[in-house]
Amino acid sequence: MLRLTDLELRYGPIRALKGVTLDVAAGEIVTLIGANGAGKSSTLKAISGIHGTSGGSIVFAGRRIDNLPPHEIVALGISHCPEGRRIFGDLSVRENLLMGGYLLAKHEMAGRLDEVLGLFPRLGERIHQAGGTLSGGEQQMLAIARALMCKPGLLMLDEPSLGLAPIMVEKIFETIVALKQTGLTVLLVEQNAGAALEISDRGYVLEIGQVTLSGTSAALRDDQRVAQAYLGG
Amino acid sequence: MFLQHLLNGITIGGSYALIALGYTLVYGVLKLINFAHGEIYMIGAYLGFILISLLPAMPPFLQGSLPLFLLVVFGIAAMICSLYGFYLEKICYRPLRGAPKLTPLISALGASIFLQNFVMISMGAKDRIFPQTIGMRAISLGGVSFTPLQLTIIFSSIALMALLYWFINRTRLGTAIRATSTDPFMAALVGINVDTVISVTFMAGSFLAACAGVMIGLYYGSINFTLGYLGGIKAFTAAVLGGIGNVPGAMVGGFLLGIIEALGAGYFSSEYKDVYAFFILIAVLVFRPAGLLGKRSDERA
Ligand SMILES: Nc1ncnc2c1ncn2[C@@H]1O[C@H](COP(=O)(O)OP(=O)(O)O)[C@@H](O)[C@H]1O
Ligand SMILES: [Mg+2]
Numbered sequence: 001m002l003r004l005t006d007l008e009l010r011y012g013p014i015r016a017l018k019g020v021t022l023d024v025a026a027g028e029i030v031t032l033i034g035a036n037g038a039g040k041s042s043t044l045k046a047i048s049g050i051h052g053t054s055g056g057s058i059v060f061a062g063r064r065i066d067n068l069p070p071h072e073i074v075a076l077g078i079s080h081c082p083e084g085r086r087i088f089g090d091l092s093v094r095e096n097l098l099m100g101g102y103l104l105a106k107h108e109m110a111g112r113l114d115e116v117l118g119l120f121p122r123l124g125e126r127i128h129q130a131g132g133t134l135s136g137g138e139q140q141m142l143a144i145a146r147a148l149m150c151k152p153g154l155l156m157l158d159e160p161s162l163g164l165a166p167i168m169v170e171k172i173f174e175t176i177v178a179l180k181q182t183g184l185t186v187l188l189v190e191q192n193a194g195a196a197l198e199i200s201d202r203g204y205v206l207e208i209g210q211v212t213l214s215g216t217s218a219a220l221r222d223d224q225r226v227a228q229a230y231l232g233g
Numbered sequence: 234m235f236l237q238h239l240l241n242g243i244t245i246g247g248s249y250a251l252i253a254l255g256y257t258l259v260y261g262v263l264k265l266i267n268f269a270h271g272e273i274y275m276i277g278a279y280l281g282f283i284l285i286s287l288l289p290a291m292p293p294f295l296q297g298s299l300p301l302f303l304l305v306v307f308g309i310a311a312m313i314c315s316l317y318g319f320y321l322e323k324i325c326y327r328p329l330r331g332a333p334k335l336t337p338l339i340s341a342l343g344a345s346i347f348l349q350n351f352v353m354i355s356m357g358a359k360d361r362i363f364p365q366t367i368g369m370r371a372i373s374l375g376g377v378s379f380t381p382l383q384l385t386i387i388f389s390s391i392a393l394m395a396l397l398y399w400f401i402n403r404t405r406l407g408t409a410i411r412a413t414s415t416d417p418f419m420a421a422l423v424g425i426n427v428d429t430v431i432s433v434t435f436m437a438g439s440f441l442a443a444c445a446g447v448m449i450g451l452y453y454g455s456i457n458f459t460l461g462y463l464g465g466i467k468a469f470t471a472a473v474l475g476g477i478g479n480v481p482g483a484m485v486g487g488f489l490l491g492i493i494e495a496l497g498a499g500y501f502s503s504e505y506k507d508v509y510a511f512f513i514l515i516a517v518l519v520f521r522p523a524g525l526l527g528k529r530s531d532e533r534a
Contacts, residue, residue, distance in 0.1 A: 050422060070422060082422060099420070149423075
């Protein structure tokens, strides 16, 4: 479904990605793990077109998408829920969701809003509240819900569990599994490597802009190097 | 007497508010003060002058109905100015996206000088007198006297603000403007074409400024190519007074500035009329830089 080949990305003189190759098949959950600064977020930014690439290619559903503008990439069915949630704080929960569905046709909007609120009933109760007044966990739910509004085929989540209470973290992971069961493909970036490998099919380990390990999640969990570096021993 | 000054202040304040909205909307999406905005307002006034002068050449159904004729004048001036706003952004600001903050400011000054000279050369440096259209005969009511023109101006400016408020809060594109103002990065990620939103914002601001230009031309009766300078600074003051980036703030700031000016001119000295705005600008910047309705944590201009 998605294939990155030798992808390179720079921030001025800094080379954040130095030839990343990975692929995601339809219906999978694929995890990207790596230390802070390894290039996980940069990988997602390249895919969603929010940051230009300087080499390599990105192919989605048989079509090259590298360096297309972000709104065209969303239109193709890739949704990127970025690090730090980035809720539109002054906009109501409803408006945040409507913005998530910005590219939907007018007649699809109301139906999609109901579907998404069905997955996150708590948001329905807060529908007219300003997004910025929600709790951290609710904001993460809203961020995911907003990313789902555009009916994506591929959902990219960047550290959705970061800074949340353990019970909320569990909820987020349950949500991701439930989404997979609806046929959604997920590319997941997580600090919480143990939990991420638990729910994913395959994984890649990123180190300073390069893939150093890959395999099924079960194999990665059993790998000595992964256990030492990312699973706390 | 007080009510009389108040009414005069509201009349002129409505125009300040309309122009101030353009500053505030653009600041919202680009965090940039569009210092060429006053020139758009001035061009609106000239377009109003040209169109109203064409009245004798208009088809009979327009000559017969003054409200309809004025609607056409406002509409055409506003649409042409929207195009000015569109190209202003495209030519003077877009290529400088991501440049240091001072660079687009200099570009704005350049655009400002260019537009002023363009109007001066094409329309002449002398004052232009607006043809009389709406009745100027004052009606007196409880000691307050006002003209039908004044009522028309107050009513139109409030209607335009209501229209903008509806657009910003109730339409998908308007909500996208607010989303882009809070987080352009995230706005792009949900599929908003941020460039389009920025263009639309310039067009909406220019639309309102053009209407203010026509109103001021009708109200004062004469216009000059330097009109945009003072008008621009006053409206900018109004935007800062209300809190730059804040839409209701620009409306409140505009009316407040108009009222303060009218009261100042009425009770102290009308010769200092134009100075009050600068006092206010300095006072706000010193004592409450975020403005009356602005958040204190807001990034400062
Ligand atoms: N906006 C930026 N400007 C400059 N350097 C950046 C920027 N964003 C990330 N980087 C650098 O790129 C590298 C990869 O960052 P990132 O993709 O955010 O890593 P991760 O998400 O794995 O923590 C890091 O060295 C980081 O410092
Ligand atoms: Mg990151």
